[in-house]
Amino acid sequence: MMEDYLAKNTFEPGDKSCKVAGCQQATIRFSGVCKAHHIEQLQHFGILSKPPPGRLFTPYDFLAS
Ligand SMILES: [Zn+2]
Numbered sequence: 012m013m014e015d016y017l018a019k020n021t022f023e024p025g026d027k028s029c030k031v032a033g034c035q036q037a038t039i040r041f042s043g044v045c046k047a048h049h050i051e052q053l054q055h056f057g058i059l060s061k062p063p064p065g066r067l068f069t070p071y072d073f074l075a076s
Pocket of ligand 1: 029030031034035036044045046047048
């Protein structure tokens, strides 16, 4: 499911900084936040499955950075 989502979305970089406090990442286009926080929000609303606890691997490893 996550793989499908990432495959269908290109996450083009925007020209602003992520609005999440303390985050220095650039936003993705059409969003006010960076890629990691965008996906975090989607997971919060239950749209995407959450990464398995304690295990980070592709495509989730970028969330750890
Ligand atoms: Zn961010």
